[in-house]
Amino acid sequence: MLKIAGLSSGYGRVSVLEGIDLEVDNQEIVVILGPNGAGKTTLLNSISGVARATTGSILFDGKDITGAKPEQVVRMGLVHCPEGRRIFQRLTVEENLVAAHIGRAGKSFEALRSDVFDLFPVLKERRNGMASRMSGGQQQMLAIGRALMAEPKLLMLDEPSLGLAPKIIHQIFRIILDLSQTGISILLVEQNVQLALECGDYAYLLNTGRVRVHGPAQEIAQHSALSDHYLGSATEEVLHV
Numbered sequence: 001m002l003k004i005a006g007l008s009s010g011y012g013r014v015s016v017l018e019g020i021d022l023e024v025d026n027q028e029i030v031v032i033l034g035p036n037g038a039g040k041t042t043l044l045n046s047i048s049g050v051a052r053a054t055t056g057s058i059l060f061d062g063k064d065i066t067g068a069k070p071e072q073v074v075r076m077g078l079v080h081c082p083e084g085r086r087i088f089q090r091l092t093v094e095e096n097l098v099a100a101h102i103g104r105a106g107k108s109f110e111a112l113r114s115d116v117f118d119l120f121p122v123l124k125e126r127r128n129g130m131a132s133r134m135s136g137g138q139q140q141m142l143a144i145g146r147a148l149m150a151e152p153k154l155l156m157l158d159e160p161s162l163g164l165a166p167k168i169i170h171q172i173f174r175i176i177l178d179l180s181q182t183g184i185s186i187l188l189v190e191q192n193v194q195l196a197l198e199c200g201d202y203a204y205l206l207n208t209g210r211v212r213v214h215g216p217a218q219e220i221a222q223h224s225a226l227s228d229h230y231l232g233s234a235t236e237e238v239l240h241v
C-alpha cells in the first residue's frame with residue numbers, strides 16, 4: 001500500500017528526516033514511535049505532501065506520489081488526520097462532515113455520513129451541536145469522521161490519544177482496530193507506546209530523524225533495547241528486531 005525508500009525531508013533549509021525506509025501493507029496497522037522532536041509528524045507531513053522530500057521516493061498504491069500536492073494525495077485515498085484535530089470549532093458536527101466532503105467524487109455524502117454515524121453514534125446524536133461544545137474524545141471522533149469522508153485506503157493518524165482520558169483512549173484504539181477490519185490501512189503516530197504496540201502489527205521507532213528500530217509490534221514490545229532507544233540514547237545503528 002505504502003512504500004517509502006531513502007526518504008529525506010524537512011522544512012526549507014532545515015533537514016529533519018534522513019534515509020527513511022518504511023512500508024505499510026494492505027490492512028496493516030503500522031505504528032511510529034519516538035520521543036518529542038524525533039520527526040514523526042514531519043514523516044506524516046512528507047507523505048501527505050505538506051513537507052517536501054529532498055531525496056528518496058514514496059509509492060502509494062503502486063503510484064509515485066513523491067512531491068505530489070496534498071490535495072492530489074488525498075484524492076488518491078491517502079488521508080492525514082493531523083495532530084490537534086483541526087476540526088472547525090464554530091461549525092456543527094454535520095457542517096464539519098459536509099466541509100470534508102465538498103468537491104469530492106466517489107460515494108455520496110449521505111452514504112459516507114451514514115458510515116461515520118454507524119462508527120460513532122455520538123456524532124449522530126450531536127449532529128446539530130457545535131463542535132466546540134464537544135468533549136476532547138468526541139472532537140477526536142469527529143476528526144476521524146472527517147477523514148473518513150475522504151474514503152481513505154490509508155489513514156494516517158497523528159497522536160489521536162493526545163490529551164484524552166484513559167477510557168476514551170481505549171475507545172479510540174478500539175475504533176482504529178475496527179477501521180482496520182473494514183480494509184483501511186493505518187499509519188499511526190503515538191506517544192502511548194504500550195497501547196500502540198498492542199494495537200499495531202508492525203512498528204518503527206524514530207529518533208533524531210532516522211529509523212532506529214523496526215519490527216513486528218509484539219517483538220518490539222518485548223525488546224529491552226526499546227526503552228533505551230525511546231529515551232533517546234539511540235546508537236547510529238539500525239536494529240532490525
Ligand SMILES: Nc1ncnc2c1ncn2[C@@H]1O[C@H](COP(=O)(O)OP(=O)(O)OP(=O)(O)O)[C@@H](O)[C@H]1O
Pocket residue numbers: 011014016034035036037038039040041042043
Ligand atoms: N514547520 C517547521 N519548520 C521548521 N522546523 C520544524 C517545523 N516543524 C517541525 N520542525 C522541527 O522538526 C523536528 C521534528 O519535529 P516533528 O514535529 O516532526 O517531531 P515529532 O516526532 O512529531 O515530535 P512531537 O512528538 O513533539 O510532535 C523538530 O526539531 C522540530 O523543531
